[in-house]
Amino acid sequence: MKYVSFAVIIAAALSVSACNNVDDADPSAPLPEVAAPELSLDTMRDITQELSSDAFEGRAPGSVGEEKTLALLTKEFTEAGLKPGNGDSWFQDVPLVESTAKNVSDLVIKGGSAGDISLKYGSEMVVSSNQEQPKIDITDSEMVFVGYGINAPERGWNDYEGVDVKGKTVVILINDPDFGTESLEGEFGGRAMTYYGRWTYKYEEAARQGAAAALIIHDTAPAAYGWNVVESSWTGTQFYAQSADGGADETKANGWIQKENAEKIFASAGQDLPELMTAAKNKGFKAVPLGLTASVSFENEISKTASKNVIGILEGKTRPDEYVLYTAHWDHLGRCTPAPDGDDICNGAVDNATGTAALVALAEAHVKAGAPDRSIIFLAVTAEESGLLGSKYYAENPVYPLSQTVGGVNMDAFGMAGPAKNIVVVGKGKSELDRYLDAAVELDGRVTEAEPTPEKGYYYRSDHFSFAKQGVPMIYFEGGEDLIDGGKAAGEAISKEYTENRYHGPKDEFDPNWNWDGVMADLKIYYTVARMLAMTDAWPNWNEGDEFRAIRDKSRTGNSGN
Incomplete structure (x- = not known):
């Protein structure tokens, strides 16, 4: 692929003043009141289990696992009440080399x-x-x-x-x-x-x-x-x-x-x-x-293949041409280096069958709550594990204009440690979306915290980054490690065990004994943040001084081709 320097992207955007009169509403205006409905544990558990089963062979792009994943998602999105998000199609082709x-x-x-x-x-x-x-x-x-x-x-x-x-x-x-x-x-x-x-x-x-x-x-x-x-x-x-x-x-x-x-x-x-x-x-x-x-x-x-992003949409009732975005990657590594027992399927149960299942569970909940003012896009992207290729392709070839995309929420791997007192924000302080998250978390009696390990670069390791580079405010957060049962020590131990023994390996498998309480509590917050965005007329921006602010300002003044 032809790469453009990240520094060049930022420098070009900075040539446009960050002080343009963008048609944003008052960022301090009251937020919409949103009550999270009952979210389906059965949906989360059943879809996670199916996507991470050996029959899906690790969900590598271009494999039988992709075929099964696409069939499952289109079926579930249809039953949830979404419409195809790319004209009459559920798919956006993403041209890849294998x-x-x-x-x-x-x-x-x-x-x-x-x-x-x-x-x-x-x-x-x-x-x-x-x-x-x-x-x-x-x-x-x-x-x-x-x-x-x-x-x-x-x-x-x-x-x-x-x-x-x-x-x-x-x-x-x-x-x-x-x-x-x-x-x-x-x-x-x-x-x-x-x-x-x-x-x-x-x-x-x-x-x-x-x-x-x-x-x-x-x-x-x-x-x-x-x-x-x-x-x-x-x-x-x-x-x-x-x-x-x-x-x-x-x-x-x-x-x-x-x-x-x-x-x-x-x-x-x-x-x-x-x-x-x-x-x-x-x-x-x-x-x-x-x-x-x-x-x-x-x-x-x-070999060359056209892998696919899957797109569903819930159309807004009063401002359908303004869009709120959910993203999660459906892919994983396919067959990989075998474990000592010979298992060579990287099932990707936590990473990211859970996030993909969340798209469906959230779609069900938003449809049942009725159409919001703005449209909500549910985007399951391919080839995240290969360098965010599916989200990069959509962000550079958007089905819905990025200048009309209000912002979004990315979901990449729900932890199974149980309920936590906190929510960890990757990139806390970067955008005005923090205010929406803070409000949602407060409703649930929890607190937001900055990521404890910013040196690991998680902000640049998931699909929200592809949209941020194009100026779209995106927020990425996860359940925290300060567990109700066991505190930070227990949470850190569980996180370490996953990273060392299961992350990107054959043992990231579905476990019928998982505690889903923390997942469902986090899912409620994912619902509330996006629903508030879909029910307000505000256009949250990156905070002053953030590297993506000028890119967004340029887009919102109508100078962008997206």
Whole structure:
């Protein structure tokens, strides 16, 4: 795909004054009174169980699991009382390329004091390609360490300054330079990860710099997940967006290497990786040629497919051309690295059969409550696990104008820890939607809190981000970890167990013994926030100073093509 720098998107939007007279209602006006109706536990439980059953084979795009998912969602949306959301169709085609690496060689590093270093595919490194080529060969490619791999002119930061990496293999650190700081102050938001810290950005920038290959050093803390997640997510079939040039402007190969192996490679080059990691945190860091070469090859099995977003709509009764959006991704990883017992289906029960089931349960509730003033869109997107591709495609090719989309709520994985005293807001303080959430949470006798781990970059890891980049205010929140039964210690323990043992693995499976009380309490808040948005005439915006504010202002003054 052809990538555009995130910095360029923001800079272009900032050329339009954020002080335009946008036709927003008073953001401090009273909010509509909304009473959440009874929400169906049976719907949540039954659909989650079915979507995450082995019959759906992990819901990979382009698979039999997709066919079954589409059939289930259209049936459930119809029975809930929604109308097809794309004319007479429930679907929006999302053109994808399906790529599977076969016969992957070892990654061989030559030229160092340790002699040849070979890393095995899966257990020690992963690699794939976004180029539509039947065979990928990286042969004796010079290796360059480029720190965090960031080129952010608006911050005066360029890790590629003064070095030519065309045709070379760049080695990159995950997260961004402020990782590990305690405050939220710093060049890159302090402790909070920015988009520059995400693996997606790092591969995009490496491609813009002309690199032949990009290898990210995996480190559990800044990555926010263990090597098991990398292995299960990056081996097997990968998906990416179709492009006119067949991915010719991409790197030939993108991959990850384990930190302990990276340390051996750097030592063989006469370099100390921990020292370079420290140096890379400072503005003005200069890339370091390693004096080594990298070689790897693999067959690239390519096919093209049109996966599908599923769209249903409940039309508004007085302002049907103003839209409130619910999003959740229906896809998961399909077949993946087997567990010790041989189970190779990544069922994605929590992530995100639960969020997909919530779309149906919420549709049922909104229909039963009667049409609100504004229309509500229920959007189940594909290929989130491949880099938010389904939501990105909709946001760039909207069925309903984004300038008329008031805002939205994203749902990605309902935790099964039981009811909590709090709600965690990912990106708290970014937009005026916080006010709607605060009101809904207060009605339920709970409190909102900022995410406790902003360094993990969750704001850039789910589908709301695709819409935020286009200026649409989106809110993303989850049930908190301060549990009524057991407090924060119990909640943190349950969250850690899920991340380490089940997230993006075969054991994210439906459990008939799950406690759904917390899920249903959270679902009530998802209902209330969207219903308030659908019953007001206000147009909540991003807060002053937020990076997406100028993009929204431009859209709302009629200067956007969306």
